[in-house]
Amino acid sequence: MNGYKCYHVTVHLTRQEQDLRATARAFGDEHITSVAMEYVKSGEWPWDVFAKAADADLIGRSFDQDIGGNQASLVEECLVAQEFCRADSSVGIAINGATVGCFAVSSFGSDEQRRRWLPSVADGEATSSIALTEPDTGSALSKVTTTAKIDGDEYVINGEKDWIANGVSSDWVATLCRTNPDSKGPHHGLSLIVVPTDADGYEAQARNRLGLDAAEHATVHYDDVRVPRENLLGEEEGQGFSQILEWLEHGRIEIAAAHLGMAEGAFDRALAYAKKREQGGQPIGDYQGMRWKLADMHKQLEVANAQVYRAARLVDQAEAGEDVVESTTDQASIAKLYATEIACDVAEEAVQVFGGNGFARENEVEHFYRDVKAGTIYEGTSEVQRNTIGKVLFDEL
Template identity: 40%
Template structure:
């Protein structure tokens, strides 16, 4: 087994790490408090190719493989999860266009995303359909050469700032089978009948824009259909294999950021005449935090490798990585606050923000409980 990163991957990691330290960390507290999207930092990230990290070179992106993307995610999230999510989430949803879109669709939408000149979103969840994706009620009815879309989506990343969204709709309500009759359709935010309502008061990742989307007889041309009509659910499951691997990398980044801050504080804070890092109780916490983070990292890297090689264990590995890394992120953030003591409970330090930000990794892209269901299902070879 080869564990060594390439020279290019090491260089990218170092460059992204410097960007994260110099540009993101100094601004993190302000954007969190004001709950605003860091569009100026998105622009700077675009100049580094971060907004198009996964977009193929032919369409203006960097064309990085999933492991390299995971390395980038880890570095940015260790600086601040909210801002990192805004920068890397600019092209969220483009995976469907890359995998299933026509050449015209790729040339139309991908170059703008890669350049940071447009923002995309993936619209799946609804107020009454979160984990149960097959229960969505948003419909797209064919009318001549157009689709007419009605319904609403909830918890949508980039919802109030996005230029277009890849929307999962029910196109054939009479289709047999629970997973048939769904399609993915691109909807531009300037279409008549489209509205967004920004969600505020989130516990964490406040710098990442989230909104509810409303579709009221929104008309889009049939050429906005992504892939084959009726195959949207299966397309979405492939999308989750990739995005869950990225969420696992987010968890590693959050854990890394929490670990670094806990170690730094333990070496500086003195009690009973010596640094608290000299006490075995704190040493054991730090040892556990770093060991579990490294274990999650290796699992995530294997999942990233499986994405590129379309390994038959990818679905299970992606869920295992996502479930474990998100749990490690929450646990490390919790211990970081504990090591900081009372100082970790106020925003003078980053500990409390990482604690708030970590939890979302156990919720979006499929909850912890859903990941365990998938792992068990795959182990038993039961399929969907």
């Protein structure tokens, strides 16, 4: 993309965080924006860009140093996700999603599991996935029906998952299974088990979607898939639901940052266009109506920036053992809800700024507009976020 970029303020960043954001932004400009339309048009997963991001030390930064990471904070992870998606909504979300299953292994896996599955991702040689939702359950994870039954030293997994990011191209999938169908409550008896995608009986088919052309979501079938019992994440069975709640808190904030980046990318392009496109003998940006439109978009982005990084900082503080008065669950849902919904608003207005040209496939804002909608659906719909916030308000969480 050529043109002006509006540098929205991310408040209270340390010098290290500012430097990381600058590095991620430079990487996005050089290696993502420059090739993004090729991947959007072809629908191919951006392996080359992913490998370059790994070489630039921008993949798996949250991992421990002994397995290729930097023990990065959630704030730092959000900065990278934001800049990747600002560079391009489709390629950015694909690269950011390559590590989607890694938090579960990093947080709940044994040392042996972490060393087995994470370094190759940090090196850009493998990607991961996490399989939660099912065709008949959606966000109701307590209703999961995929089963994992013990047979000797193995789990035998049967079931179906849907809308799984990287379900086809990933090397392994952290899969939420029901390991104890006789547990006392629906939230109990669930476990996370790592399934290699080359296992017999694992079959994934990519879904056709509205947007995110360079990324991937799939329907996954498990037909007597056998994996070693040692692939269970956690010290014992039945910890899956609590593990997913912790994963979601991180995931929702990072998704909020990614979609904030998408919104900023759409805004950057709209602002640049408003400064160069002429109508009536002057740039369209000279008209008051256009300036008001852009001012409202800018306002929404600034507020979203503040909330996303407030939520990320609170989670980092809580995990460091600091006293945090606010509910991190509440703040994560607010960040995800607000950032993804204003991303839809900003991207729609960006198309409007371009007019007819914004409706054309050859212009980037067209696919930004299609791509942002997914954010209000995956990792908990906007309705789920409102339910969560409501439960916090009524002391039910």
